[in-house]
Amino acid sequence: MNKTGLNNLIRPLVRELHPYVPGEQPKVKGLLKLNTNENPYPPSPKVIQAVKAAVDGRLRLYPNPSAEGLRARLAKLHRCKTDNIIVGNGSDELLALATRAFVEPAATAANRRQSRSVYRLNRSAARLSSASTIQYFTPSYSLYPVLSSIHGTTQNAVHLNPDFSLPSIGELRRAKLCDFRAALTFITTPNAPGGRGYSTAALNELCHWMRGVVVLDEAYVDFAGEDAMELALKYPHVLVSRTFSKAYSLCFQRVGYFVGHPELIGALHKVRDSYNVNGLGQIAAEAALADPTYYQRNFKTILGTRDQFSAELAQLDFEVLPSQTNFVLTRPPKFDAQVWLKKLRDRKILVRWFSALEVRNYLRITIGTPEEMARFVKAAEAILGAA
Amino acid sequence: MNKTGLNNLIRPLVRELHPYVPGEQPKVKGLLKLNTNENPYPPSPKVIQAVKAAVDGRLRLYPNPSAEGLRARLAKLHRCKTDNIIVGNGSDELLALATRAFVEPAATAANRRQSRSVYRLNRSAARLSSASTIQYFTPSYSLYPVLSSIHGTTQNAVHLNPDFSLPSIGELRRAKLCDFRAALTFITTPNAPGGRGYSTAALNELCHWMRGVVVLDEAYVDFAGEDAMELALKYPHVLVSRTFSKAYSLCFQRVGYFVGHPELIGALHKVRDSYNVNGLGQIAAEAALADPTYYQRNFKTILGTRDQFSAELAQLDFEVLPSQTNFVLTRPPKFDAQVWLKKLRDRKILVRWFSALEVRNYLRITIGTPEEMARFVKAAEAILGAA
Numbered sequence: 205m206n207k208t209g210l211n212n213l214i215r216p217l218v219r220e221l222h223p224y225v226p227g228e229q230p231k232v233k234g235l236l237k238l239n240t241n242e243n244p245y246p247p248s249p250k251v252i253q254a255v256k257a258a259v260d261g262r263l264r265l266y267p268n269p270s271a272e273g274l275r276a277r278l279a280k281l282h283r284c285k286t287d288n289i290i291v292g293n294g295s296d297e298l299l300a301l302a303t304r305a306f307v308e309p310a311a312t313a314a315n316r317r318q319s320r321s322v323y324r325l326n327r328s329a330a331r332l333s334s335a336s337t338i339q340y341f342t343p344s345y346s347l348y349p350v351l352s353s354i355h356g357t358t359q360n361a362v363h364l365n366p367d368f369s370l371p372s373i374g375e376l377r378r379a380k381l382c383d384f385r386a387a388l389t390f391i392t393t394p395n396a397p398g399g400r401g402y403s404t405a406a407l408n409e410l411c412h413w414m415r416g417v418v419v420l421d422e423a424y425v426d427f428a429g430e431d432a433m434e435l436a437l438k439y440p441h442v443l444v445s446r447t448f449s450k451a452y453s454l455c456f457q458r459v460g461y462f463v464g465h466p467e468l469i470g471a472l473h474k475v476r477d478s479y480n481v482n483g484l485g486q487i488a489a490e491a492a493l494a495d496p497t498y499y500q501r502n503f504k505t506i507l508g509t510r511d512q513f514s515a516e517l518a519q520l521d522f523e524v525l526p527s528q529t530n531f532v533l534t535r536p537p538k539f540d541a542q543v544w545l546k547k548l549r550d551r552k553i554l555v556r557w558f559s560a561l562e563v564r565n566y567l568r569i570t571i572g573t574p575e576e577m578a579r580f581v582k583a584a585e586a587i588l589g590a591a
Numbered sequence: 592m593n594k595t596g597l598n599n600l601i602r603p604l605v606r607e608l609h610p611y612v613p614g615e616q617p618k619v620k621g622l623l624k625l626n627t628n629e630n631p632y633p634p635s636p637k638v639i640q641a642v643k644a645a646v647d648g649r650l651r652l653y654p655n656p657s658a659e660g661l662r663a664r665l666a667k668l669h670r671c672k673t674d675n676i677i678v679g680n681g682s683d684e685l686l687a688l689a690t691r692a693f694v695e696p697a698a699t700a701a702n703r704r705q706s707r708s709v710y711r712l713n714r715s716a717a718r719l720s721s722a723s724t725i726q727y728f729t730p731s732y733s734l735y736p737v738l739s740s741i742h743g744t745t746q747n748a749v750h751l752n753p754d755f756s757l758p759s760i761g762e763l764r765r766a767k768l769c770d771f772r773a774a775l776t777f778i779t780t781p782n783a784p785g786g787r788g789y790s791t792a793a794l795n796e797l798c799h800w801m802r803g804v805v806v807l808d809e810a811y812v813d814f815a816g817e818d819a820m821e822l823a824l825k826y827p828h829v830l831v832s833r834t835f836s837k838a839y840s841l842c843f844q845r846v847g848y849f850v851g852h853p854e855l856i857g858a859l860h861k862v863r864d865s866y867n868v869n870g871l872g873q874i875a876a877e878a879a880l881a882d883p884t885y886y887q888r889n890f891k892t893i894l895g896t897r898d899q900f901s902a903e904l905a906q907l908d909f910e911v912l913p914s915q916t917n918f919v920l921t922r923p924p925k926f927d928a929q930v931w932l933k934k935l936r937d938r939k940i941l942v943r944w945f946s947a948l949e950v951r952n953y954l955r956i957t958i959g960t961p962e963e964m965a966r967f968v969k970a971a972e973a974i975l976g977a978a
Contacts, residue, residue, distance in 0.1 A: 210827050213774075213804050214858040218692050221861045237652075246648035255650070255871075259643045261633035263875065264840035293680050293845075296864045304741070305605050309696060347865070354691070354862050387600075417600050440597050453651035456870035458680075471601040474608045475741050477683045478734070482869045483843035484642075488650065 217356045232552065236576055239554040241396075241424075241531050243453040243506070244572040247488065248498040251454075254491035255484050267483030270473065274486045277493050278461060284437055287466040290473055293480050295423060295447040295460025298472065299390070300351050302443070305471040306417045307387040308336040309356040333358060334416065339386035343368070343397060343562045345421060348390045360386055363562075368398030368525065370406050373413055387416045394428045394528040397558060397568040401428045401528030404435065411435050411442050417468065418442045426451035426503055428528035433463060440465040450530060452492045452499060457485035506530050506571050513577040520584055531570045533563070538588060541565050551583045604743045619939065623966060625957040626941040628783075628811075628918050630840040630893070632960075634875065635885040638841075641878035642871050654870030657860065661873050664880050665848060671824055674853040677860055678868050682810060682834040682847025685859065686777070687738050689830070689849075692858040693804045694774040695723040696743040720745060721772035721803065730755070730950045731779040732808060747773055750949070755785030755912065757793050760800055774803045781815045781915040784945060784955040788815045788915030791822065798822050798829050804855065805829045813838035813890055815915035820850060827852040837917060839879045839886060844872035893917050893958050900964040907971055918957045920950070925975060928952050938970045
């Protein structure tokens with residue numbers, strides 16, 4: 205079979221895909237990794253202990269297929285029922301499941317073009333198009349458009365204000381750029397890569413007007429002043445996404461969860477793999493929830509480091525956006541952001557740069573330990589001094 | 592929002608889904624679990640040691656996004672390249688990814704009905720229909736029709752012979768029940784729940800005639816006399832699926848993999864989650880591959896137990912099908928299989944019963960330790976004696 209023959213075995217939609225590019229995970233010695241928003245501190249010693257203790261003959265058994273124990277604990281934490289919760293192989297899995305449960309793929313590229321052109325003409329066609337629309341604010345998590353492409357849906361990217369704040373309902377209505385009937389809308393809150401937090405009041409108003417499913421992606425919320433969990437329990441069409449990766453130092457274990465109405469949560473359960481969450485991940489997450497004191501201290505430390513680091517960057521003429529996360533988005537002085545990326549890399553410091561127009565002049569820098577941030581500041585001074 | 596309003600948020604296809612029902616995982620004390628084909632022996636002590644040693648601060652970091660180390664080891668084992676391999680969150684994830692990468696969803700139920708009715712009339716319509724057909728033999732892994740329903744494709748279930756052997760190409764052609772152009776065909780080999788092994792020669796002939804992607808699902812192959820890995824490296828349209836769950840006692844960790852042509856493997860990489868395999872699972876699987884001696888002994892023990900158990904069942908007038916797996920499918924004497932299920936459950940022994948017509952008179956019994964199988968035989972004798 206030649207390459208053309210082989211290509212015919214792969215769906216045209218998949219052939220055209222550009223995969224999501226995760227942040228680099230290099231194995232260079234002495235490298236300072238400030239590029240993927242990992243927590244600089246290990247998980248609670250009690251988590252390490254619980255996971256170690258579980259590494260025994262039980263590995264031969266299937267894990268609980270719906271993470272029942274963990275869901276019960278989460279239900280208690282969020283004062284809801286187990287049926288309000290689904291656990292995923294990282295929240296990434298759940299974001300993908302949401303596209304498959306709530307959004308119709310646009311049948312073919314041809315059909316898609318057609319339904320777009322009739323969008324303004326015909327209300328029922330518009331409704332049809334909304335049923336296969338994934339909507340998100342931009343800039344935000346760069347995975348959303350990838351998920352849309354994989355599922356073959358229409359994308360509607362709504363611009364945030366230039367300072368990455370949320371446009372008001374009035375502004376969204378006037379600009380006619382927001383599809384209030386979109387089948388699925390992702391809102392990263394606090395925003396990534398912007399770092400800005402959104403008030404529950406503003407999110408409440410947005411949710412109030414949306415007709416499709418809204419996912420409030422709170423991956424960074426433990427570093428923020430407020431969270432919007434109440435909206436997932438108030439509105440039947442609103443889901444809140446959380447992860448154990450960042451705040452709970454468990455990236456390695458792949459555990460995230462959604463909270464929302466049992467009907468929507470039930471639909472997600474129907475389309476997931478039977479044993480989607482590995483057993484040790486379930487044990488780690490349960491143990492993490494049992495040690496809030498450790499993590500509260502952890503968050504406080506990171507917030508302190510963030511504020512000090514932001515002040516130091518400002519002194520070096522970096523423009524630093526206000527952050528409610530464990531990273532800062534910053535516009536560096538003197539050189540283009542991409543030049544900084546290279547210069548930092550030369551000094552074995554890895555940060556994240558995004559090519560998207562709104563953020564291409566910025567660097568996203570993860571908050572590490574105070575020592576790590578001091579190393580960054582020293583490197584920045586050297587780069588500026590050498591200019 | 593009332594329930595009807597909520598329902599409108601969920602895709603009609605998903606609303607109609609009946610989820611896959613995994614084997615029961617109860618927490619009854621003293622229960623003998625012979626229902627989900629788990630290995631009765633723990634993983635190699637070296638695996639336990641390697642995983643325990645990895646439970647430290649690194650849990651805070653993302654795992655290798657494409658399981659590079661594990662893929663390199665697997666490539667060496669199967670004498671192929673890293674590009675020939677994708678690792679999944681259990682092989683279940685990869686089976687689902689294959690549906691999304693290779694099979695077009697049938698646009699709507701109405702379209703589906705239409706394209707079915709024209710199937711015999713029009714060759715190009717037939718080709719269209721094949722592009723959205725998932726085909727599998729029946730009985731086999733009951734997940735395949737579920738994956739088809741989730742992805743919204745046409746299903747073509749091809750009956751195995753009454754003794755669960757594969758029909759010959761001649762028989763398949765004459766019966767006109769096999770769609771040789773189906774976009775994706777799953778073949779469980781050795782078969783589950785039948786237990787029968789298929790010769791590489793027979794699979795080779797089948798693959799030769801198939802025009803779409805063929806997945807040889809070798810979940811149980813380590814307990815069989817031969818495997819068909821060579822076909823994945825010979826035919827560009829053939830993928831072999833393997834898992835660390837059963838043979839390697841790692842169900843808890845969720846690690847499976849596919850081997851095949853880089854173009855097909857690349858398509859699967861494009862549609863997977865960025866960090867789909869948890870880090871400790873990657874470490875466990877690598878350590879398992881490093882201790883073949885332990886596992887070869889393990890397989891030999893299970894095969895010995897299987898043969899002895901089969902002989903003992905036969906003496907009690909159970910009809911036992913020949914097995915190349917770590918379970919046996921058996922037609923019990925005196926009572927209906929479903930009655931046996933209940934009577935065994937009353938004696939705290941769990942086995943698997945399937946409601947499908949071809950197997951409803953059978954029980955599927957996992958091979959445990961010799962002591963566990965002796966307990967089963969004793970219980971069976973008591974049930975027969977009490978009759």
